[in-house]
Amino acid sequence: MPLKNGNELLLAAKAGVYAVGAFNVNNIEQTTAVLEAAAAECAPVIIAVTEGAIKYAGEEFFFSAVPRMAAASSVPVAVHLDHGKKFEAIVRCIRGGFSSVMFDGSALPFDENVAKTKKVVEVAHAAGVSVEGEIGVVGGSETGVEATAAEATMTEPADAARFVELTGVDSVAVAVGTIHGMRKQTAKLDLDRISAIAASVPVPLVLHGASGVPDELYPQAISRGICKINIGTELQKSFTAGVRRFLETNPDVIDPRKVLRPGVDEMKDMVIKKIRLFNSVGKG
Numbered sequence: 027m028p029l030k031n032g033n034e035l036l037l038a039a040k041a042g043v044y045a046v047g048a049f050n051v052n053n054i055e056q057t058t059a060v061l062e063a064a065a066a067e068c069a070p071v072i073i074a075v076t077e078g079a080i081k082y083a084g085e086e087f088f089f090s091a092v093p094r095m096a097a098a099s100s101v102p103v104a105v106h107l108d109h110g111k112k113f114e115a116i117v118r119c120i121r122g123g124f125s126s127v128m129f130d131g132s133a134l135p136f137d138e139n140v141a142k143t144k145k146v147v148e149v150a151h152a153a154g155v156s157v158e159g160e161i162g163v164v165g166g167s168e169t170g171v172e173a174t175a176a177e178a179t180m181t182e183p184a185d186a187a188r189f190v191e192l193t194g195v196d197s198v199a200v201a202v203g204t205i206h207g208m209r210k211q212t213a214k215l216d217l218d219r220i221s222a223i224a225a226s227v228p229v230p231l232v233l234h235g236a237s238g239v240p241d242e243l244y245p246q247a248i249s250r251g252i253c254k255i256n257i258g259t260e261l262q263k264s265f266t267a268g269v270r271r272f273l274e275t276n277p278d279v280i281d282p283r284k285v286l287r288p289g290v291d292e293m294k295d296m297v298i299k300k301i302r303l304f305n306s307v308g309k310g
């Protein structure tokens with residue numbers, strides 16, 4: 027089916043009390059893993075692409091192949107720029123066929139974050155592309171902020187309300203206890219903060235750094251208003267574990283298709299596990 031605008035997916039998730047997984051990919055194998063998992067579970071998904079991923083695999087891949095692979099899927103898929111920081115790079119993604127973009131001005135002073143996010147909203151909305159903003163700082167490897175600083179920059183509900191009203195964003199990423207890049211599921215979510223923010227803003231809420239969230243907390247976060255959950259680190263871990271295990275037992279195999287497929291399979295299993303935890307099975 028045609029590529030979906032991010033907003034369409036998230037408004038349906040908000041109404042249906044489930045979350046759409048935004049899964050980070052860097053190459054064709056990881057894109058295949060996400061799309062196969064989504065089709066298997068009949069779930070909507072967001073293919074999340076960072077500026078770093080585009081630098082790695084190239085604009086030709088992400089602007090031509092990926093939107094076409096997504097549109098060839100039997101389930102609703104959005105292709106989304108994750109943590110866009112440069113206006114020019116965001117515009118290139120919009121022109122390149124992405125259906126959703128994030129502007130991450132979370133490290134900027136409030137007024138500057140608002141002004142820059144608003145500029146992205148104007149350009150993106152004119153092209154029918156939805157926009158995610160961020161208020162508060164999630165921290166960790168995406169932003170270069172030390173993990174210990176995360177607590178100090180949790181999102182204030184009143185700030186989120188003003189930010190959404192002033193910028194016109196379609197969804198907002200909030201800092202509620204996660205940190206990007208956690209390899210263990212030990213994050214402590216501030217569930218009451220999620221509820222308070224959800225009561226203050228009309229748009230869907232986004233949880234970043236969600237690899238660190240214990241499985242049992244995903245449904246609670248969703249019931250309190252999280253509609254999009256970003257997973258990156260867990261997928262890198264599972265993909266690499268699959269490849270590593272295969273090579274350990276098959277050191278003589280040199281065909282990259284045989285070496286990489288176990289990585290696809292292991293990552294696909296992880297995406298399926300998350301889709302089930304996010305209650306998005308059958309919502310595609």
Ligand code: 13P
Nearest residue numbers: 207234235237256258259
């Ligand atoms: P993790 O790598 O911690 O799962 O975070 C992913 C993310 O939030 C991407 O925006």
